[in-house]
Amino acid sequence: MRTAQVKIRPIKQNRPRITAQPKPRRPLVVFDMALKDPNVPKYKQTISGAAHCLSLTLRNSNTAGVYFMETPLVQQKDPAKFAFPKEYQAEDRQLIFALSLYDDLFKITQAEVAAIKKAYPDAKIIIGGSCVNVSNDLRALASFFPEATAFVKGDGEGVITPLVQAMASNYLDTKLIEGLKGVYVREADFEYLNETTNALTEAELNAQPGIVAYQTLIKDINKHNDLSLHTSRSCKYRCVFCSHKYHPAPIYWSAERLIQELKRIKEMTEKGLLPKGALNIHFSDDDFFQDKERAIKFFQLLTADPSLRKAFSFVFQGTVASFYKNGELDFTLLAYLKMIRVNWLNFGTDGFHPEALAFFRKSHSLEMALRLIFILDEMGIPQCHYCILTFPTMSIQTLTETMFTILKIAERPTVHFLYNLCLISHDDSDLLPSAEKLEQKNIVISQTGQRKILPTELPLGHEGAHKTIESALSSPFPNRRSLRKRFTQGKPKAEKRWWRRIERSDRKLLSSKDLKIGEALLYSKHTFIKRLAIMELAKQLMPEIVV
Numbered sequence: 001m002r003t004a005q006v007k008i009r010p011i012k013q014n015r016p017r018i019t020a021q022p023k024p025r026r027p028l029v030v031f032d033m034a035l036k037d038p039n040v041p042k043y044k045q046t047i048s049g050a051a052h053c054l055s056l057t058l059r060n061s062n063t064a065g066v067y068f069m070e071t072p073l074v075q076q077k078d079p080a081k082f083a084f085p086k087e088y089q090a091e092d093r094q095l096i097f098a099l100s101l102y103d104d105l106f107k108i109t110q111a112e113v114a115a116i117k118k119a120y121p122d123a124k125i126i127i128g129g130s131c132v133n134v135s136n137d138l139r140a141l142a143s144f145f146p147e148a149t150a151f152v153k154g155d156g157e158g159v160i161t162p163l164v165q166a167m168a169s170n171y172l173d174t175k176l177i178e179g180l181k182g183v184y185v186r187e188a189d190f191e192y193l194n195e196t197t198n199a200l201t202e203a204e205l206n207a208q209p210g211i212v213a214y215q216t217l218i219k220d221i222n223k224h225n226d227l228s229l230h231t232s233r234s235c236k237y238r239c240v241f242c243s244h245k246y247h248p249a250p251i252y253w254s255a256e257r258l259i260q261e262l263k264r265i266k267e268m269t270e271k272g273l274l275p276k277g278a279l280n281i282h283f284s285d286d287d288f289f290q291d292k293e294r295a296i297k298f299f300q301l302l303t304a305d306p307s308l309r310k311a312f313s314f315v316f317q318g319t320v321a322s323f324y325k326n327g328e329l330d331f332t333l334l335a336y337l338k339m340i341r342v343n344w345l346n347f348g349t350d351g352f353h354p355e356a357l358a359f360f361r362k363s364h365s366l367e368m369a370l371r372l373i374f375i376l377d378e379m380g381i382p383q384c385h386y387c388i389l390t391f392p393t394m395s396i397q398t399l400t401e402t403m404f405t406i407l408k409i410a411e412r413p414t415v416h417f418l419y420n421l422c423l424i425s426h427d428d429s430d431l432l433p434s435a436e437k438l439e440q441k442n443i444v445i446s447q448t449g450q451r452k453i454l455p456t457e458l459p460l461g462h463e464g465a466h467k468t469i470e471s472a473l474s475s476p477f478p479n480r481r482s483l484r485k486r487f488t489q490g491k492p493k494a495e496k497r498w499w500r501r502i503e504r505s506d507r508k509l510l511s512s513k514d515l516k517i518g519e520a521l522l523y524s525k526h527t528f529i530k531r532l533a534i535m536e537l538a539k540q541l542m543p544e545i546v547v
C-alpha cells in the first residue's frame with residue numbers, strides 16, 4: 001500500500017445549492033477505458049479488467065446502467081457527434097464517464113477528458129487506474145484534469161457504488177461521499193480528500209461477482225474471440241520499471257473460485273448466453289503462476305473434470321521465475337500445461353543478456369529463461385516473450401550478444417517476441433535523468449504549475465553507442481520485392497505462396513515506402529519478419545560479421 005497517511009479534509013460549508021430536480025432514471029456509467037494506441041501491436045483494445053469488475057459491482061447493486069466505449073472520443077472522427085446506441089437512452093440519464101489513467105497514455109487521457117466535457121458538459125468524470133494508484137498527492141494529480149469530478153485510488157470496488165450514487169443526479173449528494181477511502185472529489189465549492197489506498201482483501205476479491213452476459217461484452221468476445229479474466233492483484237516481484245504495486249502482498253482468486261467461474265462460463269455458452277469465443281480464456285493476471293500452489297490446484301481440478309478441460313483453451317501470462325522450484329524447472333507445472341489446451345504463454349522475460357537481467361532486477365537468469373524456452377518449444381507450446389533490447393549502461397558488444405541470443409531462440413518455431421527498444425522509466429523511478437536533461441516532450445505542466453514527468457525512454461549511457469543504434473535502426477529494411485526474391489528464388493508460384501503466408505497487417509507494413517529496420521522490428525506481427533529485422537540490425541551494427 002502506498003501511503004498510511006490519511007488526510008480527511010472537512011467538507012466546506014458552502015455546498016452547492018440543490019436547485020434542479022434529480023433526473024428520474026438510473027445513471028449511465030460509460031467505461032471509456034479503451035485508450036490504447038491501435039498502431040502499437042502490444043496494445044489490444046478490449047474491455048479492461050477494471051471495467052469488467054467495476055461494471056459488475058454496479059450492476060449487482062443495481063446502481064447504474066453501464067456502457068463500454070469501443071473507441072475513445074478523441075479517436076472518433078467527430079467527437080461532438082458521437083451517438084450512444086438508442087437502447088441506452090443516454091440523453092435522459094445522468095452520464096458518468098469512468099477512465100483508467102496510465103502513465104504512457106497521460107496526454108491522450110487529458111485530451112479525452114476535455115473532449116468528454118466538451119461533448120457532454122453535464123457529465124461527471126471519474127478517473128482511476130495505475131497512475132492514480134501510485135499517486136502520493138491526488139490533488140496535485142487532479143490539477144492535470146480540471147474537467148474531472150473524482151479520482152479513485154486503488155481497487156475501486158468498495159467505493160464505486162456510493163460514488164456513482166452520489167453523482168446519480170445533476171447535483172452531487174455529498175453525504176454519500178463522506179468517509180470514502182482513497183477518493184478525491186471536487187465540484188464547485190465542495191472538496192473531499194482521503195489519500196488512503198483502497199486495497200481489497202483476498203476474501204473480498206474472491207467474493208467478486210462472476211461474469212454476466214451483456215451486449216458489449218458479447219461484442220468484445222466476438223471481436224477478439226476470447227474472454228479476459230483478471231483473477232489476482234499485484235505481484236511479488238520488483239522489476240525496476242514496474243509501477244503495478246499498491247497491495248502489500250499479491251492476492252488471488254482461489255483455484256476453486258476459478259473452476260466455479262469456468263463452470264458458469266461453460267454453462268452460459270451452452271445456453272447460448274455467451275458466444276463460443278468465451279471458451280478461449282485469456283488470463284490477464286501479471287503472473288498467473290506466481291502462487292504455484294493455486295496454479296497446480298487449479299490444473300488438478302481442471303484436469304479432473306474432462307468435460308471442463310476439453311471445453312476451454314487458455315492464454316496465460318507468467319514470469320520465468322515462476323516456472324522454477326528450488327532452482328529446477330517445475331516439471332509438475334509443465335506436465336499440467338501439456339494436459340490442457342494452451343493457445344499462448346506470454347512472458348515478461350525482458351532481458352536476453354545477464355547484464356540486462358541484472359539491470360532490470362529480474363528474478364531469473366538467462367540460463368533459466370533459455371531452459372524454459374527450449375523445453376516449452378519441445379512441448380510445442382506457443383510462447384511470446386516481451387523483450388527490452390537496450391538499457392542505459394549497455395555496450396554495443398552486449399547488444400550484439402543479446403541479438404545473437406535472440407536469433408538463436410527465434411529459430412524455434414513456437415517462439416514469438418514483442419520488442420521495446422529502450423527501457424522506459426516512470427516518474428517515481430530513480431533511473432530518471434535530472435529534470436534539466438529531460439526534453440520538453442517528457443514533461444507536462446498543469447494549470448496550477450504541477451509538473452508530471454511522462455514515461456521516458458532511457459537511452460544508452462554513452463551518446464556514441466546510442467547514435468550508432470539509432471542510425472542502425474533507421475537504416476532501410478529490405479523492401480517486399482527483394483524479400484520475395486530472396487526467399488523464393490524468383491519463382492512466381494512460390495512468391496505468391498510466400499506473400500499469402502504473411503499476415504495482412506505485415507503485408508501492409510512491408511509494402512510501405514521507406515520502411516526502417518526499427519519499424520519492422522516494433523510493428524511487425526510475424527516472427528519471421530521480426531527475426532529478419534534483428535538480423536538486419538545485427539548486420540548494421542557489426543558489418544564484419546555475416547549473419
Ligand code: SF4
Nearest residue numbers: 235237238239242286
Ligand atoms: S513481474 Fe511483471 S508485474 Fe511483476 S514486478 Fe515485474 S513487471 Fe511488474
